[in-house]
Amino acid sequence: MRRLNVELADRGYEILIGCDLINRPELITAELPTPRVALVTNATVAPLYGDAMQSGLQASGVGVTTIVLPDGEAYKTWESLNLIFDALLAARCDRTTTIIALGGGVVGDLAGFAAATYQRGIPFIQIPTTLLSQVDSSVGGKTGINHPRGKNMVGAFWQPRLVLADIGTLQTLPARELSAGMAEVIKYGLIRDLPFLEWLEANMEGLMARDGELLALAVERSCANKAAVVAADEYETAKEGGRALLNLGHTFGHAIETGMGYGEWLHGEAVAAGMVMAAELSRRLGWIAQADVERITSLLRRANLPVSGAPLGPARYLELMSHDKKVVGGRLRLVLLKRLGEAVTYAESPAEEIAAAIEACCLA
Amino acid sequence: MRRLNVELADRGYEILIGCDLINRPELITAELPTPRVALVTNATVAPLYGDAMQSGLQASGVGVTTIVLPDGEAYKTWESLNLIFDALLAARCDRTTTIIALGGGVVGDLAGFAAATYQRGIPFIQIPTTLLSQVDSSVGGKTGINHPRGKNMVGAFWQPRLVLADIGTLQTLPARELSAGMAEVIKYGLIRDLPFLEWLEANMEGLMARDGELLALAVERSCANKAAVVAADEYETAKEGGRALLNLGHTFGHAIETGMGYGEWLHGEAVAAGMVMAAELSRRLGWIAQADVERITSLLRRANLPVSGAPLGPARYLELMSHDKKVVGGRLRLVLLKRLGEAVTYAESPAEEIAAAIEACCLA
Numbered sequence: 046m047r048r049l050n051v052e053l054a055d056r057g058y059e060i061l062i063g064c065d066l067i068n069r070p071e072l073i074t075a076e077l078p079t080p081r082v083a084l085v086t087n088a089t090v091a092p093l094y095g096d097a098m099q100s101g102l103q104a105s106g107v108g109v110t111t112i113v114l115p116d117g118e119a120y121k122t123w124e125s126l127n128l129i130f131d132a133l134l135a136a137r138c139d140r141t142t143t144i145i146a147l148g149g150g151v152v153g154d155l156a157g158f159a160a161a162t163y164q165r166g167i168p169f170i171q172i173p174t175t176l177l178s179q180v181d182s183s184v185g186g187k188t189g190i191n192h193p194r195g196k197n198m199v200g201a202f203w204q205p206r207l208v209l210a211d212i213g214t215l216q217t218l219p220a221r222e223l224s225a226g227m228a229e230v231i232k233y234g235l236i237r238d239l240p241f242l243e244w245l246e247a248n249m250e251g252l253m254a255r256d257g258e259l260l261a262l263a264v265e266r267s268c269a270n271k272a273a274v275v276a277a278d279e280y281e282t283a284k285e286g287g288r289a290l291l292n293l294g295h296t297f298g299h300a301i302e303t304g305m306g307y308g309e310w311l312h313g314e315a316v317a318a319g320m321v322m323a324a325e326l327s328r329r330l331g332w333i334a335q336a337d338v339e340r341i342t343s344l345l346r347r348a349n350l351p352v353s354g355a356p357l358g359p360a361r362y363l364e365l366m367s368h369d370k371k372v373v374g375g376r377l378r379l380v381l382l383k384r385l386g387e388a389v390t391y392a393e394s395p396a397e398e399i400a401a402a403i404e405a406c407c408l409a
Numbered sequence: 410m411r412r413l414n415v416e417l418a419d420r421g422y423e424i425l426i427g428c429d430l431i432n433r434p435e436l437i438t439a440e441l442p443t444p445r446v447a448l449v450t451n452a453t454v455a456p457l458y459g460d461a462m463q464s465g466l467q468a469s470g471v472g473v474t475t476i477v478l479p480d481g482e483a484y485k486t487w488e489s490l491n492l493i494f495d496a497l498l499a500a501r502c503d504r505t506t507t508i509i510a511l512g513g514g515v516v517g518d519l520a521g522f523a524a525a526t527y528q529r530g531i532p533f534i535q536i537p538t539t540l541l542s543q544v545d546s547s548v549g550g551k552t553g554i555n556h557p558r559g560k561n562m563v564g565a566f567w568q569p570r571l572v573l574a575d576i577g578t579l580q581t582l583p584a585r586e587l588s589a590g591m592a593e594v595i596k597y598g599l600i601r602d603l604p605f606l607e608w609l610e611a612n613m614e615g616l617m618a619r620d621g622e623l624l625a626l627a628v629e630r631s632c633a634n635k636a637a638v639v640a641a642d643e644y645e646t647a648k649e650g651g652r653a654l655l656n657l658g659h660t661f662g663h664a665i666e667t668g669m670g671y672g673e674w675l676h677g678e679a680v681a682a683g684m685v686m687a688a689e690l691s692r693r694l695g696w697i698a699q700a701d702v703e704r705i706t707s708l709l710r711r712a713n714l715p716v717s718g719a720p721l722g723p724a725r726y727l728e729l730m731s732h733d734k735k736v737v738g739g740r741l742r743l744v745l746l747k748r749l750g751e752a753v754t755y756a757e758s759p760a761e762e763i764a765a766a767i768e769a770c771c772l773a
Contacts, residue, residue, distance in 0.1 A: 162565055165551065
C-alpha cells in the first residue's frame, strides 16, 4: 500500500493507494469520530462493492446508512443531493456522522457537497472507484452539483479526512471510463511533469491493459502532482498559475460537455479534445511546436481518447466558454502550454486565435 | 458611526453601526474586488430601502443585479436559493461578484448560503434591516436553508467582508419583530454579560420606544458579545461552552417553531419562551433561584415577548428536540444558566426534569 500526504493549511489528510483496500474497514474506522457512517454510492457500484463494504463496516461495529443514487452525470443535481439529505435526516445522522463516498466523480462531488453543507459540515471520506476520480476529483476538496445553466456552478471546498484509492476497482471499470481517466493522468505530465509524460509514453499499452503495478504508480504520481498544486493554492485564489493550471483543456472541454448535453461526452473525453485545442492555441501563440502538438495527440490516441472536438462551431464554443468559472472580470483566462511539462494561465489570447484553434481541432 | 472588529483566524471583518449607513455607498464600494454586485432583498424591504440602495450603488459606478425574494421564513428553502443562482447565472456573475444581503435573517441566511456555494464561494456583505439580524444572524458566518424535516439543516459557514447595521431601518420594523430581536439582545446579558442585563433592565422602555442612541448601544454591545464568542470558536467545535452558548433557549425554541409550523411563532418569540424553559430547568437543577427566573420573565414581558411555550406537550417537545443539531452522539446537550450572566452547556439533564421544565412553562 502506498501512502501520500496532502499538506493543507487547514488540515492535511492521507491518500492510501493499493489493492483490496475496500475490504479493510480498519483503515476507515481509524478516522471516524463516532462509529456512524452514511455510505453514499450509486446503482452500478453498490452491487460490485457497496454491499461488501457495508457488511465489513457493520462487522466492525459501525452503524451504516447506505444511500444508493442513480448512476451518471445527469444526476449530479439538487434532486440527488436532496435524496442524501432526506436519508441523513430520516436516519437522524448528527454532526459526528461521517459520509463515505463510494463511486466515481459524480458520487464524490455529490456526497462531498452533502458533507460540506449537512448541518453546516460533517466529516467526509472518499473511496473513488474510477480512474478519473482516483487521480482528480478525490484530491483537492472541490465538491458540487451542476445547474441547468452550467456544470459545477454550485458547490463548496470541503476536504476529506481520508482517500482510499483501491486499484482493484479499476479492473471492473468500462474501457471508455478507463480512457477518460487517462486524459487527466496525461494532463499532469503536460502541465508540470515532463518525466512523467515520458514514462506514460513508455507505458501506455501496459496501463491500458490494466497492469495493477503500473496503474498504482500512475495514480500515485498523478495524486502527488495534484496534491502539490492544491497545497500551494487551496482555494484557487492565486492570480497566476496555481490551481487553475489543473484546468488545462477544461474550459474548451466544458463547452463540449455543455454544448452536447451532459453525458454525451465523458468529462475526460472532453478534456482530451480540449487539451488538443489548448495545445493548438499554444502553438499559434508561438510557444510550442507542431511536433509537440502531434506528440500530445499521439499519446491521447494510444489511450483511445478523442483528439478533435464536437462540431459546435467556434462561435458556440466561445459563447459556452464565456459562461465558464474561469472567466475573471470578464476576461477569458485559459490554461496554455509554454512547453511540454509547463502550463501557464493566460488571459491575452486574441478571440480570433481561440476561434482558429477550435476550428482546427473540430470534427468536420 | 460605531465600528466593531470581528477577529477570526481566517479573516476578520468590520461591523459598522449607525444611522443612514444605507445611503453611503462608499462604505460598500471600498470592499468590492470588482464593481459588480448582486443585491438580494425581499418584497417588503425592496420598496423601503432596496431601490435607493441600487440607485446609490449605480451612481457610484457599480453594476447591480437586484434579486427580490418573497418575504418570510417559509421561503428559506432550496427554491429561493435556486432563484438566486438562476439570477446570478443569467446575469453572468463571476467569482468576483459580491452578494449583498439587504433584509432580515432569512435574506441573510439565503444570500449568505448562495455566496458560500455559488461557484464554490464569492464575496459577501450583510446589511441587516431587523433587530434580530443586526444582533444575531449577521455576525458569525452561519448561513443556510431549512429542510422540511428541520430548520437550518443545510448550510455553511461563510464570513461576510463587512456588516452594515443601519439603526435607521429599525424605525420601520413591525413591533412584533422589534420584540423578537430583543429576545436575542437579552440573551447576551443572560449568557455572559450581567452588567448588560442590568443596563437592559434600566432601559427597556426607551429601547421599545426605539430611541436611536439606546438601540445603537444595544446593537453594539450585542454584536461585541457575539463576536467575542464566535472569535473563540469559529466553527462551533468547542466541546464545552464556546459558540454553543449562543443557543440558550434555542433547542426548546426550535421545537416550538417546528412543532407549530415555520412562521407561526417568530424565531425570537420561540427563543424567549425557550429561554424561560432553560431557566426553569436550571432552577430545577439547583443552579439559579426562583427569583432569577422571575427576573428573566419580567424583562422578557417588558419587551412584549412570550414567556410560555406552545402547548405541544412535553413528549412532542422531546421528540422535536431530539432532531436538533445540538444532539451530539445521541445526547441532548442543552445550554443552561449556572447563574445570571453565565451559561454552560450540559448534557446530563434527566429527561424527566426536562419534561417537567417544559410542562411548567407551557401555555395551558
